[in-house]
Amino acid sequence: MSVTGPSRALGRVFDRVADAYDAARPGYPDELFRALGEMSGVELTGATVVDVGAGTGISARALRERGARVVALDPGREMLARLVARNLSSSTAEPRGQGVVVAVQGDGNALPIRDGGADLVTYAQSWHWLDPAASVTEARRVLRDGGAIAAWWNTTDAGRADWLAAYEVRLAESCPTYWGPALPEWNVPQIAAALPVEERWLRWTRLVAVDDFLLDLRSHSYMVTMPQEAADELVAMQRAELLRVFPEGVLTVPMRVYLAVGR
Numbered sequence: 609m610s611v612t613g614p615s616r617a618l619g620r621v622f623d624r625v626a627d628a629y630d631a632a633r634p635g636y637p638d639e640l641f642r643a644l645g646e647m648s649g650v651e652l653t654g655a656t657v658v659d660v661g662a663g664t665g666i667s668a669r670a671l672r673e674r675g676a677r678v679v680a681l682d683p684g685r686e687m688l689a690r691l692v693a694r695n696l697s698s699s700t701a702e703p704r705g706q707g708v709v710v711a712v713q714g715d716g717n718a719l720p721i722r723d724g725g726a727d728l729v730t731y732a733q734s735w736h737w738l739d740p741a742a743s744v745t746e747a748r749r750v751l752r753d754g755g756a757i758a759a760w761w762n763t764t765d766a767g768r769a770d771w772l773a774a775y776e777v778r779l780a781e782s783c784p785t786y787w788g789p790a791l792p793e794w795n796v797p798q799i800a801a802a803l804p805v806e807e808r809w810l811r812w813t814r815l816v817a818v819d820d821f822l823l824d825l826r827s828h829s830y831m832v833t834m835p836q837e838a839a840d841e842l843v844a845m846q847r848a849e850l851l852r853v854f855p856e857g858v859l860t861v862p863m864r865v866y867l868a869v870g871r
């Protein structure tokens with residue numbers, strides 16, 4: 609199947625929606641981190657992890673909470689500023705095990721990191737923004753012998769809910785640059801073509817208020833590149849339809865995570 613996707617040049621687009629991203633994007637289920645440990649052979653507690661495309665820190669914090677020492681790397685100044693702010697504010701408020709997050713502004717295609725020191729290189733929803741060959745060459749360079757490369761993506765699972773399938777069809781019809789599961793040509797990013805990986809799909813369920821779900825929608829690159837008026841109209845239309853089905857304003861969203869690990 610031929611697979612395209614968002615232009616890599618759009619990678620910095622997230623800086624324009626850093627607040628929405630930080631406030632409304634979902635986290636990852638516990639099961640993902642159990643599977644990551646199992647498939648990579650890397651114990652997260654005490655591991656040195658380079659989290660490439662760390663953004664506002666959703667993945668980096670989850671790794672830290674499991675005891676990892678995380679180098680959170682991203683080219684986006686605004687995205688990293690949210691990560692740093694949360695890191696500082698949580699230093700006294702949250703129990704964090706032995707983990708730590710250090711933010712580094714940089715490019716995952718040319719990692720500013722020494723050879724051979726990392727146990728894991730992770731790409732949480734981010735590998736598709738990088739150069740498929742250069743990113744993997746760099747990840748291999750910074751990994752120790754026996755280290756692993758892991759990439760994962762949260763996707764909605766519309767096959768499990770008609771309302772979600774209808775929502776995604778409306779999105780595909782109204783947003784010219786939409787790229788997602790409602791398109792027949794959509795697929796998960798093809799990291800399996802760039803290195804040998806073991807793959808796993810993990811199901812989970814997200815409970816979320818309609819307004820937060822729509823704020824999450826605003827943080828997707830295909831929405832950011834839409835003219836403001838058209839984006840506002842689309843969000844208003846989706847809000848009305850969702851509230852018609854869920855008048856109480858809370859959604860139960862079937863989700864799944866695709867996890868690929870190369871050793």
Ligand SMILES: C[S@@+](CC[C@H](N)C(=O)[O-])C[C@H]1O[C@@H](n2cnc3c(N)ncnc32)[C@H](O)[C@@H]1O
Pocket residue numbers: 619620622633660661662663664665666667668681682683684687714715716717731732733734737738739
């Ligand atoms: C969809 S966000 C993922 C953020 C975070 N890992 C998470 O789990 O939510 C993708 C991130 O990849 C970053 N990115 C884009 N191009 C990149 C590059 N060349 N090197 C590293 N990160 C990049 C973007 O700035 C953005 O923060």
